[in-house]
Amino acid sequence: MDSTLQRAADLLAQARFPVFGGLFTDVNGAAAALALAQKLGGVVDHAASEGMSRAARVMRETGSTPASFGEVRNRADTIVLIGDSPRARDPELLEKLFPAKALPRPGDNARELVVVGAKKGKTPAGLRTTEIDGKTALPELVASLGAAIRELPFEIRDAALAKKILSTGKRLRESAFAVFVYDPAEIEEPVLHTVLEAVRHLVKTTRAATLSLAAPGNGEGVNLCSTWTCGLPVRTSFAGETPENNMWAFETERLLKSGEADALVWIDALDGADAAPPTRAFRGISSVVLSSKPVKAGRDDVVVEVGAAVADHDAAVYLPPIAGIGEVKATSADASKPTVADVLNKIGTLIDAKRAA
Amino acid sequence: MLTQLKGGRVIDPAHNRDAVGDVYLENGRIVDAPEGREPDEVHNVSGKIVMAGAIDVHSHIAGTNVTLGRQLMPELPLMASAEGQPILPSSAAWGSYATGIRYAEMGYTTVIEPAMIPTHAIQAHKEMASIPIIDVAGLVILGNDDYTLNLLRTGNVKSDELKDYVAWTLMHSKALGLKVINAGGSEAFKFNARTFDLDEQVPEYGVTSRGIVEAMQQAIADLGVPHPPHVHTNNLGIAGNVDTAVATLEATQAHPIHLAHIQFYGYGKEGDKGFSSGAPRLMEAINKNKKATVDVGQVMFGQTVTISGDVLRQFTARAANPKKWVINQADGNGTGIVPYNYKKKSFVNALQWAIGLEIFLLAEDPWRVLFSTDHPNGALFVRYPEIFHLLMDKNERLRWFDRLPEASRQVSGLAGISRELTLSELAIITRAAPAKVLGLTDRGHLAPGAIADVAVYTDQKNKTKMFSAADLVFKSGKLVVRNGNVVDVSWGRCYHVDPGFDRQIENRVRSFYETYYGADPSWFGVTPTVSDRPDRFATIPCAS
Numbered sequence: 001m002d003s004t005l006q007r008a009a010d011l012l013a014q015a016r017f018p019v020f021g022g023l024f025t026d027v028n029g030a031a032a033a034l035a036l037a038q039k040l041g042g043v044v045d046h047a048a049s050e051g052m053s054r055a056a057r058v059m060r061e062t063g064s065t066p067a068s069f070g071e072v073r074n075r076a077d078t079i080v081l082i083g084d085s086p087r088a089r090d091p092e093l094l095e096k097l098f099p100a101k102a103l104p105r106p107g108d109n110a111r112e113l114v115v116v117g118a119k120k121g122k123t124p125a126g127l128r129t130t131e132i133d134g135k136t137a138l139p140e141l142v143a144s145l146g147a148a149i150r151e152l153p154f155e156i157r158d159a160a161l162a163k164k165i166l167s168t169g170k171r172l173r174e175s176a177f178a179v180f181v182y183d184p185a186e187i188e189e190p191v192l193h194t195v196l197e198a199v200r201h202l203v204k205t206t207r208a209a210t211l212s213l214a215a216p217g218n219g220e221g222v223n224l225c226s227t228w229t230c231g232l233p234v235r236t237s238f239a240g241e242t243p244e245n246n247m248w249a250f251e252t253e254r255l256l257k258s259g260e261a262d263a264l265v266w267i268d269a270l271d272g273a274d275a276a277p278p279t280r281a282f283r284g285i286s287s288v289v290l291s292s293k294p295v296k297a298g299r300d301d302v303v304v305e306v307g308a309a310v311a312d313h314d315a316a317v318y319l320p321p322i323a324g325i326g327e328v329k330a331t332s333a334d335a336s337k338p339t340v341a342d343v344l345n346k347i348g349t350l351i352d353a354k355r356a357a
Numbered sequence: 358m359l360t361q362l363k364g365g366r367v368i369d370p371a372h373n374r375d376a377v378g379d380v381y382l383e384n385g386r387i388v389d390a391p392e393g394r395e396p397d398e399v400h401n402v403s404g405k406i407v408m409a410g411a412i413d414v415h416s417h418i419a420g421t422n423v424t425l426g427r428q429l430m431p432e433l434p435l436m437a438s439a440e441g442q443p444i445l446p447s448s449a450a451w452g453s454y455a456t457g458i459r460y461a462e463m464g465y466t467t468v469i470e471p472a473m474i475p476t477h478a479i480q481a482h483k484e485m486a487s488i489p490i491i492d493v494a495g496l497v498i499l500g501n502d503d504y505t506l507n508l509l510r511t512g513n514v515k516s517d518e519l520k521d522y523v524a525w526t527l528m529h530s531k532a533l534g535l536k537v538i539n540a541g542g543s544e545a546f547k548f549n550a551r552t553f554d555l556d557e558q559v560p561e562y563g564v565t566s567r568g569i570v571e572a573m574q575q576a577i578a579d580l581g582v583p584h585p586p587h588v589h590t591n592n593l594g595i596a597g598n599v600d601t602a603v604a605t606l607e608a609t610q611a612h613p614i615h616l617a618h619i620q621f622y623g624y625g626k627e628g629d630k631g632f633s634s635g636a637p638r639l640m641e642a643i644n645k646n647k648k649a650t651v652d653v654g655q656v657m658f659g660q661t662v663t664i665s666g667d668v669l670r671q672f673t674a675r676a677a678n679p680k681k682w683v684i685n686q687a688d689g690n691g692t693g694i695v696p697y698n699y700k701k702k703s704f705v706n707a708l709q710w711a712i713g714l715e716i717f718l719l720a721e722d723p724w725r726v727l728f729s730t731d732h733p734n735g736a737l738f739v740r741y742p743e744i745f746h747l748l749m750d751k752n753e754r755l756r757w758f759d760r761l762p763e764a765s766r767q768v769s770g771l772a773g774i775s776r777e778l779t780l781s782e783l784a785i786i787t788r789a790a791p792a793k794v795l796g797l798t799d800r801g802h803l804a805p806g807a808i809a810d811v812a813v814y815t816d817q818k819n820k821t822k823m824f825s826a827a828d829l830v831f832k833s834g835k836l837v838v839r840n841g842n843v844v845d846v847s848w849g850r851c852y853h854v855d856p857g858f859d860r861q862i863e864n865r866v867r868s869f870y871e872t873y874y875g876a877d878p879s880w881f882g883v884t885p886t887v888s889d890r891p892d893r894f895a896t897i898p899c900a901s
């Protein structure tokens with residue numbers, strides 16, 4: 001192990017502009033990656049940062065109106081499910097969002113589900129459901145619904161569909177607490193804006209909110225850790241005097257393709273989730289791979305086997321039910337495997353020693 | 358190692374000391390002048406001011422809400438300015454690391470994060486653990502959560518269970534005390550209320566705001582938690598709200614209470630514009646309720662972002678500048694993040710600034726009127742030295758006052774107040790009193806046995822300069838700042854209470870979270886491993 005870490009330290013100490021990608025790790029692993037990236041003047045990114053980046057841009061431009069998972073399941077009377085991804089990501093999602101027992105909620109509407117722009121899927125029995133789909137593309141459906149909410153005109157050829165949209169707009173205005181559920185990785189930025197503006201229109205008189213699906217691979221946990229550490233989310237570079245965030249420039253795949261990054265640290269060490277490596281990873285670029293799974297890496301790459309967070313060791317990760325970072329006890333603790341944080345911190349110490357020498 | 362700070366003017370109001378003398382430090386503590394021993398290290402501080410390290414009783418430095426603010430406004434540090442000059446160099450200046458460094462440079466050694474969310478306590482503690490140098494503690498929020506409200510449901514007051522629940526929450530989140538934010542108001546917001554008063558009932562639960570605060574006071578008193586309930590009362594920021602503050606002060610005399618950022622409640626509704634200073638009336642009530650302490654929440658002109666668990670208030674105040682805002686409708690209180698630019702030319706902002714200063718200057722007992730800006734809500738903490746200057750220098754105050762809008766000047770009593778806080782009084786409101794109110798008896802003073810947190814300043818007329826950069830700062834006896842710059846990045850500790858409870862509460866809480874949230878409370882229980890430093894946590898004893 002020691003010689004492997006020394007090789008990793010040697011490789012990274014020479015790097016001019018390393019990128020820390022994947023980052024499927026717990027919060028401690030993220031903190032260690034941020035510290036090492038700062039030390040080396042590199043970039044931090046996350047394998048599921050595309051959706052988070054979109055949401056972050058919208059947030060910076062105009063803000064957000066999130067509701068916690070708990071508030072939605074206990075108090076929403078109308079849930080608008082947008083796109084296919086939410087149910088694909090969590091087949092139990094609707095059961096969780098419409099529990100049998102809930103806290104006191106506002107209004108006396110029966111609870112209702114609206115599905116927008118999604119393939120037919122399973123819905124809880126007995127739940128009143130409106131499907132807004134057909135051949136129309138999702139952005140247009142959401143835009144039309146947004147218009148219907150505001151009682152503005154919209155153009156939908158299919159008369160039956162138009163009628164459904166109109167009555168859904170009315171139902172949302174009459175809802176005590178309407179919540180729009182989506183995965184920011186599935187829907188485009190303009191659609192995110194449309195939804196947010198619809199919520200902001202509704203809250204003038206009633207309550208409304210959004211529930212944005214958490215990114216896989218502890219994306220939110222890593223992103224939050226980056227934000228409190230350096231004031232900026234992932235896709236941040238520490239190459240300059242002050243950290244710089246750029247959602248386009250500091251994306252792993254682009255940095256590798258363009259040749260700007262000259263080293264890659266790839267981290268894939270979470271139980272139950274795999275970070276797909278970038279297309280050309282581990283080829284023609286010096287790589288250090290920290291993984292809890294078998295890895296196909298290049299001959300000159302340094303591969304360090306680490307424990308899988310949550311399975312092999314207790315781990316702080318983002319937990320959707322509490323809409324925040326919680327700590328989960330290991331299912332079958334294996335102390336023989338180091339954590340991502342252990343490994344990165346040791347590499348950092350070795351680099352310090354090398355620089356001091 | 359024995360260290361001597363030799364020949365400085367030692368200001369230690371907890372022991373009525375303001376005299377030239379020596380201070381000795383050894384093994385992280387203040388010690389008596391040793392007989393027959395030479396110090397290993399001598400710092401000649403003659404002509405300098407020697408005080409205990411400063412303690413911030415209320416500053417939002419960590420946790421979900423602060424980081425949500427960072428996500429909304431990464432540009433805040435670059436927009437923040439004093440007198441038009443940018444004062445922070447990069448987005449990172451709002452991160453954890455820079456927070457500890459800057460606090461230390463100003464001579465602060467302990468800071469209290471006043472709004473930990475119970476279910477998000479792990480994030481708060483992880484953030485706090487990444488703040489260097491300073492010691493920290495968190496206050497945990499209750500009072501708008503359905504578990505509490507269910508216990509207080511009209512005619513259903515099970516006071517022992519509430520006491521156990523409060524104790525369990527303090528233990529589970531490793532908190533030093535309890536925070537109550539617009540008691541019942543955030544829950545009412547969930548039922549679409551847009552205002553909420555002291556005697557209004559929470560929908561579905563029937564309990565009033567007054568009832569929640571009183572029950573929490575009782576629970577904290579029964580548990581013997583040293584820090585009283587830290588309360589953000591109803592109607593923040595609204596003209597005429599001095600009535601609410603005075604009513605709250607009158608209603609809560611049975612037990613100690615700490616009212617946060619009281620400046621935001623010092624508003625009358627007199628005059629053409631329906632907004633006036635309520636400071637004199639407020640201070641009369643504070644001077645009278647001897648069991649109450651307050652922190653001020655001083656406003657300074659410039660860009661900031663307001664971060665608050667008072668989601669109802671933040672919603673009604675969502676006209677943001679710049680024009681973007683977050684309303685987070687979450688378990689318990691939720692959050693509102695609203696950027697705000699306090700403008701010198703604004704009638705209201707100018708008056709808010711003056712009201713804060715009036716409160717400091719009208720306080721009969723500085724031990725009960727503590728320093729804060731409610732960072733970042735009234736002003737960023739980096740602005741503290743300017744405020745010290747305003748409090749200690751009447752001419753500086755008038756220089757600022759003269760540039761305010763005439764309408765504000767006409768209705769403000771500030772110009773008529775000639776009081777200038779002394780160094781001893783400043784040491785009370787920034788050191789001795791916060792320590793006392795928080796129950797952190799080992800700090801805020803310089804008696805032997807106290808933790809060796811010491812700040813040394815160069816006495817000068819320009820107090821902004823004086824307090825911006827300490828000459829020397831010792832944290833637990835270690836020299837961490839020299840000439841205003843950090844020379845050693847050490848790591849502090851986190852203080853909390855653990856009052857004990859009937860273990861039955863654990864099963865009840867587990868069943869509540871499983872049923873309504875599909876969550877296991879162990880997920881948000883803070884354990885010592887939340888930080889990788891083994892001696893991170895220290896328990897403050899409770900009286901009972």
Ligand SMILES: [Zn+2]
Pocket residue numbers: 415417471617618731734
């Ligand atoms: Zn506050």
